Amino acid sequence: MPGHILALDQGTTSSRALVFDERGAVLGMAQHEFTQHFPRPGWVEHDPREIWESQLLAAREALAQAGVRAEETLALGITNQRETSLIWDRASGEPIHPAIVWQSRQTAAICDEWRARGLTERVREITGLVIDAYFSASKIRWLLDEVPGAQERAERGDLAFGTVDTWLIWQLTGGAHLTDETNASRTMLYDIAARSWSAELLEAFGIPASLLPEVRPSSSDFGTARAEFLGAPIPIRGVAGDQQAALFGQGCVNPGDAKNTYGTGCFLLSNTGAAKPASEHGLLGTVAASCDGPAFALEGSVFVAGAAVQWLRDGLGLIATAAESEAVARSVLDTGGVYLVPAFAGLGAPYWDQDARGALVGLTRGTERGHIVRATLEAIAYQSRDLVECIAADAGRPLEALRVDGGATHNAFLMQFQADILGIPVHRPKNLEVTALGAAGLAGIGAGFWADPAQFVAATSSDLDVFEPSMPEVERTERYEGWRNAVARTRSQLA
Numbered sequence: 001m002p003g004h005i006l007a008l009d010q011g012t013t014s015s016r017a018l019v020f021d022e023r024g025a026v027l028g029m030a031q032h033e034f035t036q037h038f039p040r041p042g043w044v045e046h047d048p049r050e051i052w053e054s055q056l057l058a059a060r061e062a063l064a065q066a067g068v069r070a071e072e073t074l075a076l077g078i079t080n081q082r083e084t085s086l087i088w089d090r091a092s093g094e095p096i097h098p099a100i101v102w103q104s105r106q107t108a109a110i111c112d113e114w115r116a117r118g119l120t121e122r123v124r125e126i127t128g129l130v131i132d133a134y135f136s137a138s139k140i141r142w143l144l145d146e147v148p149g150a151q152e153r154a155e156r157g158d159l160a161f162g163t164v165d166t167w168l169i170w171q172l173t174g175g176a177h178l179t180d181e182t183n184a185s186r187t188m189l190y191d192i193a194a195r196s197w198s199a200e201l202l203e204a205f206g207i208p209a210s211l212l213p214e215v216r217p218s219s220s221d222f223g224t225a226r227a228e229f230l231g232a233p234i235p236i237r238g239v240a241g242d243q244q245a246a247l248f249g250q251g252c253v254n255p256g257d258a259k260n261t262y263g264t265g266c267f268l269l270s271n272t273g274a275a276k277p278a279s280e281h282g283l284l285g286t287v288a289a290s291c292d293g294p295a296f297a298l299e300g301s302v303f304v305a306g307a308a309v310q311w312l313r314d315g316l317g318l319i320a321t322a323a324e325s326e327a328v329a330r331s332v333l334d335t336g337g338v339y340l341v342p343a344f345a346g347l348g349a350p351y352w353d354q355d356a357r358g359a360l361v362g363l364t365r366g367t368e369r370g371h372i373v374r375a376t377l378e379a380i381a382y383q384s385r386d387l388v389e390c391i392a393a394d395a396g397r398p399l400e401a402l403r404v405d406g407g408a409t410h411n412a413f414l415m416q417f418q419a420d421i422l423g424i425p426v427h428r429p430k431n432l433e434v435t436a437l438g439a440a441g442l443a444g445i446g447a448g449f450w451a452d453p454a455q456f457v458a459a460t461s462s463d464l465d466v467f468e469p470s471m472p473e474v475e476r477t478e479r480y481e482g483w484r485n486a487v488a489r490t491r492s493q494l495a
Helices: 048-066 108-116 120-127 136-146 150-155 164-173 199-205 242-249 306-316 324-330 369-395 412-422 434-446 453-460 473-494
Strands: 004-010 014-020 026-033 073-080 086-089 159-162 178-180 214-216 234-241 258-262 266-273 284-287 296-302 339-341 359-361 402-405 426-429 464-467
Touching: 004 048, 004 164, 004 434, 014 048, 014 434, 026 048, 048 164, 073 164, 073 242, 073 434, 086 136, 086 150, 086 164, 108 120, 108 136, 120 199, 136 150, 136 199, 150 159, 159 164, 164 178, 164 234, 178 234, 234 242, 234 434, 242 258, 242 266, 242 296, 242 434, 258 369, 266 369, 296 369, 306 369, 324 369, 324 412, 339 369, 339 473, 359 473, 369 412, 369 473, 402 412, 412 426, 412 464, 412 473, 434 453
Parallel strands: 004 073, 073 234, 178 214, 258 402, 402 426
Antiparallel strands: 004 014, 014 026, 086 159, 258 266, 266 296, 284 296, 339 359, 426 464
């Protein structure tokens, strides 16, 4: 079937849009960064209007760059930063407060209270998640508590909650209040076995059900983008949170397939098929994007990965661009014993320590710029190994290779060090736009562009760059032990 698919990739720091053909080739792409707001230490917020405006602009520019008219676009797919939470007025469409970003720790006290009430195990049983400020539920509770009159307005049905996908759908369609299962599963309010919002948790957290969007499968009908925005109506046929979209775009559609995405954070997902996952090693159970029935995944989340490189650039001024980090890291033989634990927003899996804060360990008078930059890149790989260890332990077998994607995978030093510290090959596809490709795939299948996931994977699979491990086992073990010791020191000094 001739035609094209438009994918909106709304991320933590930028809004992107890409136009794909039937082979998964990118015909046009546009990207616009937007403002990060840090009103207090540990707090991160976004302007919902800026998210929408930057995303719409990117979509228009991508179509123009591709030379594709809206009439030639069969479907639109959306993938988005997950857990980031917005509430807006149903009548006016105006947000009641800036969006609270997934990284933000401003709701940590609410999570402490819920744990003290003994809700931890029940939350895990129902949602597959741990109680943490990372997820949407405590952000909703904070907004309802802190914005005057919000609880009463929510109970009257005057307000709407959404993650970023829901906000974009609302804007594009002129008021459809919808989300997909992958995004719903990250709110800490969704029963992943029953595939519905949990009345038990809504009552426990005091959140009115009328606030929540309708949940649909990832590849289904999410309404139609109005002609006024892109030049013609375009059906929205695929929606998935960014990590589940990347899992789908990487072709990880069979149980045991795993990928790691290196973005603002780092997210490793392993497909578990139709079996609801349970982890004994600090991972999360979550819903995987699917087209034909329930699918699940185990997930490990690193809160700060590429964001640490941004910190080197914007916070410390040690590098002028993120790309420069590779050359600076290669300018020294090693880190000189320095480890960075980038717990700027607490620690995710497998530690789940929301009170941890970042630290540089092992500094000496001889520590130079190159050592700190190299330690920052190595920290991304060490955190990823933490997750791989947990995935292997839960599965009862080691990973044979790790599929990777995301902006930081352009850094060949990081990818080689990742292979070295894991002791397994790292597979990087030539086409790194797998997150947007996953959203396009879900939308294309929903529109009949591809018949099913197997045809989509066969049509869009790309060649691989393979990074083989070369580090001696003794050195690998010593370096990883140094990392674990650095993490332990960081946590103990804050205890």
